[in-house]
Amino acid sequence: MTSSSPNTLFPFNADRWLAFVTRTCALFSAIIVLLVVTFLALESWPAIQHVGFGRFVTDASWHPLSGLFNLIPMIVGTALTTIGSLFIAVPLGIGSAVFGCFYAPPRLAGFHRRSVELLAGVPSVVFGLWGLVVLVPLLAPLGGSGQSLFAATLVLGLMIVPTIALTSQSALQAVPSQLISGAAALGLQRWVIVWRIALPAGKSGIKTGLLLATCRAMGETMAVLMLAGNVAKMPDSIVSPIRTLTTNVALEMGYATSEHRAILFVSGLVLMSVVCIVILLMDFAGGWKNG
Amino acid sequence: MADADSVVQPQVVCASSTSSSMGDRATFRDGTVSRDGPMSRGAAMSRAGATFRDRATFRDSAKFRTVGVRVKESVATAIVWAAAGLIVAVLGWILADIFLKGVSEVSLSYLWNDMEDAGRGGGILPIIVSTLAILMVTLATSIPLSLATAIALTEHTRDLSTAGRLVRRSLDVLAAVPSIVFGLFGNAFFCIVLGLGYSIWSGGFTLACMALPIMIRTTEQAIRAVPDEYRYASAALGMSRSTTMFRIILPAAAPGLAAGLVLGIGRALAETAALIFTSGYVTRMPESLSDSGRALSVHIYDLAMNVPGGNARSCAAAIVLVALLLMLNLLSAMLTRYVGQKTGTSMFERNDG
């Protein structure tokens, strides 16, 4: 990569201009994140001032119009859907990556990869629509209306499979082929090579994919909105309707005022903070690996 | 890279171990007479004798390929194929279902007519217009910004400089922020603080924030992929950096840039949650960019959840959206393949000097 030392930096005026404009734009791009955090914080401030963090866990329930602001059911909802979706997506995603790298004949591998990329491109509303129109009626016999924790988790899992599959496949493809050849030359079976050599070698890339998928699952709104039943109570069973932090915001933002609105912003801030921490952790870990 | 080709071979090796060809070359067996190896080698082996016999000889290796191991291999293969098959099946199921349930409603008039009856009748022209308008605002904002930022990151900062790292990190975080949080931000900042209200402007700007990270990333990759040789040649000719950038590097990176653009468009089109609270729900044909407008994705949501009996129409709108995205996907694939073909095409094989 070329760069210039200070004493030869800008012999041309056009260069000076270009540098100024591009650097300003880069600065602008970088502060968008700060803007987001700032405005979230600003809008949340009334809630923290008047309501206080304690009440988010100690209030009786979530009935904002009566001044009750317990966020725990929503937090539990988010946690359950995220973890559940990971349970579904991780085996499928890693299985797909292993398939694409080690088991599929070349043409099938290409087709499979394009299918995964296509699945990645399906918008969340379409997933939600499909779940609503196809899955929910199928799941209704299990209990409730069909719109439940189970339905939401299932579809959410399917949604994050491509993230895990594609990043894991990249990680596996980056494993040096000499490692694989060496293992094969030792007479190891294919699944042993995958399980004991390729997957451990691709560990960091796969972990990155998992973290990205977790962030995506935590932040998903539309599909969960359409499938989770949207009742702000702790779930009794896997077929109970639930709300997550994201769907809570989506449902109530339209008519929320003052404190209520501020608390919705608080939940947005919480989501954002978790995502920030995860990404920064990932970046730091990656940075250390690169020396 | 361990591609499928290079890894299929080990399987062949393992498979043939059960056939007789390997077994014939019993050169290590006791170090005695080998069937097809040279006598001298066999003799040398027997001299090495005890040490060789202590190791896992080929004769003994058969016992490792027990039934248990073979079963495990088959089970693993089955699991992997099942996972892959399931994913493709789900994709097919989703696309097929949406198609079947909505195709009856889709027609040319559907795309061209105004909406009636809260979306249960008529067409989706206002929706399409709103969606395109929002897309225009998004692209007009994010293309220059992403291009400039990418140029700054590749050409004007040293790789490991603090500024560069900070910018990249903040963009990484931005890329992972949930869309509803963008909706909150957009509402607070664009609609209220900047006073744009529920409008196409607000929706467009919010989507621009969301599309920015991915566009910057792909633009940066495209620029970095241009070989350094062009930069050196340009510098050796005493050309300014801006000339180099605009007349040599960017044109060379054009297909990659276009692929990034297409990705950005795809992201913007698929977005829903951020738009609900920034560009709104209104189904009227927007008269200006300050009007509120309903995007296609929001329309799908509204028909499915808020309009009884709207499922079929919702599927119809979904077909339109998915078709658009499919075309974009195809375009992006073609562009990336074109990029791959362009790099490394200088003809060094010709020998006529």
Add this chain to the structure above:
Amino acid sequence: MIRTEKLSVHYGAFTAVRNASLSVKQGSITAIVGPSGCGKSSFLSALNRMTDLIPSARITGKVMIDCCDIHDQCRSPAELRRCVGMIFQKPNPFPMSIRRNIELALREHGTRDRAELKSITERVLTDVGLWEEVCDRLDMPALQLSGGQQQRLCIARALALQPQVLLMDEPCSALDPIASAKVESLITSLRGRYTIVIVTHNLAQARRIGDDLAVFWVNKGAGEIIEQGPAEDVFETPSHSISAAYLSGTRG
């Protein structure tokens, strides 16, 4: 024409070239030889300040071209590089048409008149022997030319700016023998009109085309010029034992 005084090139803590003092006569072809990794390319890059493009590079010592210090604050690298052209080991024409390859730098340095551009293009392409081969397809992409043609195009591109000096970093090493011969004869035809400094791995080539010779060798971890002088003298009667061994092929 070119004179370096104790030129050292450092990349961070690593010294690639130490105290290289070289004198190059105007209009001559000076060949710089030496084994791989002894700083020949770094030395060459320092002569037209291409080292400025590498973040960690640092130059100490003086480089005088036509009696002017190249690091003089009043002169920009762009001006320097117009007078001192560089040809790289791997031909690197721009991914555009042949015509545009030549015209781009010309336009940048102020030549805008179309007729003038056309005549310069024809002149330099004739100089490098490409005119007959490409005169009817000037708008063809340059990357479709063969390796040797591309290298000659790169030389033409540099010649279009009418430099005084041409720096060549192993210009024939990426080419097949026939193309290499054509480029080599081109270089000898430029003798007298341009001052040429050519880095080469190929001792036979240095012997064929060089008027003067400079031998680089790694000494205590950095490259140094261990011998320099008229090519014939250095080849026939080298004064340094190492250069004697290297030039006779006993050491590599």
